[in-house]
Amino acid sequence: MATITTIIPTYQRPRLLRGCIRSILAQSYPDFEVHVYDNASGDETPEVVAQFAARDPRVNYHVHPRNIGMMENFAYGIAQVDTPYFNILSDDDFLLPGFFDAAIDNLTADPEPGFFFGGLLFFDGAKAVAAPVEGWNIEGRVEPSTIFRALFPGNWITWTSSLFRTAAVAAAGGLKPELGYGADVELLLRLAVRNAAIVSRKPCGVMNLHHGSASAADGGQQYSAARILTIFESVENAVELALREGSITQEEARSLRTIIRNGIEWRLFRRAFVLLAQGYRNSAMETAETLEGRCGSARLAAIVRVAANANSVGRLTCAGLRSISRVRGRLRRHAPTDRYREYETLIERVRNDLEPEPSEALGRTMRIAAG
Template sequence: MSSVDILIPNYNYGRYLRACADSVLSQDIDDLRLLIIDNASTDGSVDVAREIATRDPRVELRLRRENLGPHSSFNEGIDWARSDYFLLLFADDFLVPGALRRAAAIMDREPDVAFTYGRDVAIRGNEPIPDINRQPVHVPYRLHQGRAFIKQFCRLGVFQIPGPSIVIRTSVQKRVGYYRTELPHSDDYDVWLRLALHGSIAELDCIQAGIRSHDANRSSELRARQIMHILHTAEAAECFFTHEGKDMPDSTYLRRLARRGIAERAYWSAVSHIQRREPGAMELLKLAFRLRPRTAILPPLGYLLRRPDTVRRFRALIGASNIVDVKMA
């Protein structure tokens, strides 16, 4: 079995750090290293990190005296990684049992795969990590060619991938390089697009990780103001096609497709806001009309058909009572 390096960047998530680290250290991988980088936390995280490292020699610590920002931690982890595979796991998230072995088994079998991902389980606030039914080592998976993966993002204007489930081939991560500091909220989208230039992507048909939703994490903050998330997505797409993506044979077409997908996503987000009587709908519509003026005349119905959650979208359109379930991502 191959080796895996895991980075846990942390800032004031001491209340979640132990559970996150335990979910890594309990994985059935013989050759595993864990690096915890603390960014000058003030909540007792350092004591938790030291306790974790004391009881397990596979754990390394980098305890900063000043906060250098999250990108510094991400990129230091990339420099540190030397194993076959690499995972960035935020301190408030967790892995499910067997996740690393399943991902490694597929990448061992499929040398062209740049990274793998699976499904996630969601928990809220300070809820404990739930019991996950044991899953087999060898699970069904689907291979996406890199260009098709990029095109699907462009068509939808969003990634529907649980970040904590992504295990990357380290050699590919090294070629792709660092997280970009100019993308503070969509740096992951940019990296995933760049990774897809270097191989295929394996989508595992199983739960691989858990995502904790709470008031302090940045994804919750962005979801609370949907237009900001969409604008950050647009920034990531433009950055990608300005740099590495510009050398793709059909980059001009894909760039236009991404603008269209983001505009149509903004349009249906606005519709969702109107149905729920939430503020921000007009801002979303203005963004949609600016990126794709024809949406002011013709509702982009085709976008709904491209989304994997089509049925819920149509329920929203016809006035389904459970509107919370159909909130546009």
């Protein structure tokens, strides 16, 4: 049996899927399996995977008879894992060299941490726009409250650079697909309730930001006030369960509750203004209602309502927020830091290495011509 299972849920992205699979097969650590779960793409995805499987028996393919939904596909893949470790990679993202080696070396040296979280890079096609682990100021083994605080909503985080202990994820309750696009962060938080983690600043994975990505296509609407509250409440329940089971102490539970409850108000307030900047007034007003009703923050709710009103004050506020958002985006894209330039060089080099081999490119051209 292999040591690592890599889960790749996919839907109608055969070109991007090639680079994703290639980034896994390029890992120097050899003891892994790749399982592609096709959400009824109905395109050339089976052929793309078959090309890899013909050359490497570690590549496996499963196609659903119908599209079961993105997060349900993630959950399905996790449920099939029978190896001690696994990672999840979206079909439009890719791993960086040395990820498996770094993760396995650390997790086998210390049997207690439930997962490894490596350096995570966000790339918009031209620039590295974020490297969140750089700002954590933590590395090596970190205890639950520390990794919980680092992963807490409001930070820009996903699981692209994580390797999980299968048993730890099962003990935490697995993935909750009903939480939508926030289910990845929620799972990481539930893991952090009861598990230490290994953190590495070494760049390990790249999340691609593009118009076809789920979060971009959604426009942020999955992160409604109700969705945010559901995520927080699920994590709060995980704290209570871990306390009852004796996995954490009363003091640890109090610390985690404080982080959660202090974060709800700020997260909702900040989210309301993000929604206004995106032009979603109704969603912002819904968030104001939640701020007042759930958090008792009438003052903050009133501020959101003033900004969301369709009068001159509201219009000026929304225009100002959109301007700020555009300026921040430009500044982020043109950040001149040497560190980010170093990341961009790394990403470009790896992307070039992941380009199709001449035989694959020729085969694809001939199929298109024949069609």
